[in-house]
Amino acid sequence: MEKTYVIRWKSKTNGRCGTGTTMFDGKEAELLAEELNRDYPEIEHQPFEIQAAVPAEAAVSAAG
DSSP, rough: OOEEEEEEEEEETTTOOOOOOOOHHHHHHHHHHHHHHHTTEEEEEEEETTTGSSOHHHHHHHHH
């Protein structure tokens, strides 16, 4: 399984947000986000697929 997911997070108290750098497969990312949301309820965590963030046209033009 490809590791194409990272964890995105957003603070519910101050609005800060960010994206983790560790890559996971979809199921790992989903389980980790659920665990982090339980352990840190003041921060919202979501799995985010990196490949989905690149528009198809950009991927084609970058390839060449």
